[in-house]
Amino acid sequence: MIRLSILLFFTLLACTSSPEPVTHFYDWKKELNQLSSSPLSVKKTVILDGSTEVIDSVQVDLKKEWALFEEADLNKPAYALSYRDESTQGLVQYTLKKGEDLPVRSFKIELDSLGRPSTVAFEISSENLIYSTSKTLTMHINAGRVVSYTISGSQALRWFSTPTRYSVRGVALY
Template sequence: MAACTNPTKEAPVGTYYDLKSYVEQQIGQLKSQHPTVVKQAGFGNEKEQQTTKDIDWSRELDLFLQADINKQAYQASYQKLRPDSLTYEYTLKPGEKLPVRFLRIELDSVTREPRLVKATLRTKNSLYESERNVWLQSEKGVLKRYHIEGFQQLAWLDQKRFLIDGQIRMP
């Protein structure tokens, strides 16, 4: 019977910080407020900057949802560290092969909501390798900036670096 359970279900409350709920709440807030974003995007040596209000927030912040480790299958896969009462840090244990290698969440001392989220996601197999280093900053529970950088590489091609940096300006 245990083999029939869904291994990607969320872990019991309190196992890891609930990053998914926080990011989903931010996505909802951003969709309703339509802020202006100064966005820099780059792939390889090409970079461009634009100012826009036209952002698909679910897609834009998807890697932060992917950085959520609160899944039952991940329950024993991370070393937990609490450097202080406002910081959660999770590092993938040696021998584990999950995409989220590292996750750090720093809470605001007043709101107790994340003020900084940092994560490293890595995928590697015989054909493909990628690494994404992501972080976001919030002030008083409102997302102000997000940053995604890393590389992708197919086994037979050169490594391609990418960057996305968004500064959010609320109306």
């Protein structure tokens, strides 16, 4: 009888569906997955410490190219109380509260008249005793399609080097 009860208990546990993850903030990860679902060819400009390279018409792996944009997703349980909601009509904006130490410093999405993202801007930075990094990510979107994106920033070992500055700009070719 006890074995049967235990078996029924575990069977019921296995059959229950897991709840959807709680979304405290704008669901940027869902939006980014939708934007990156179709292949995209871009004209790419890469700048590293002043040296520029232009790559014409390259089809990019958007999951890899936009990995840093995914880093800006705020819907992690530990982040739930760490940001001030400064959103207004047509603008989704979160800013890291004073005293908090999380990588995403600011999160800003301007929405078009249909409630879709039109301009996205994130500031991400982190530092410790060894290094410091800062990144600014922007994306321009028109009618649900990416027009351009920029990833720029710097990184440095604290006492051993001058900062390495970089920028990647992609302009969609439709």
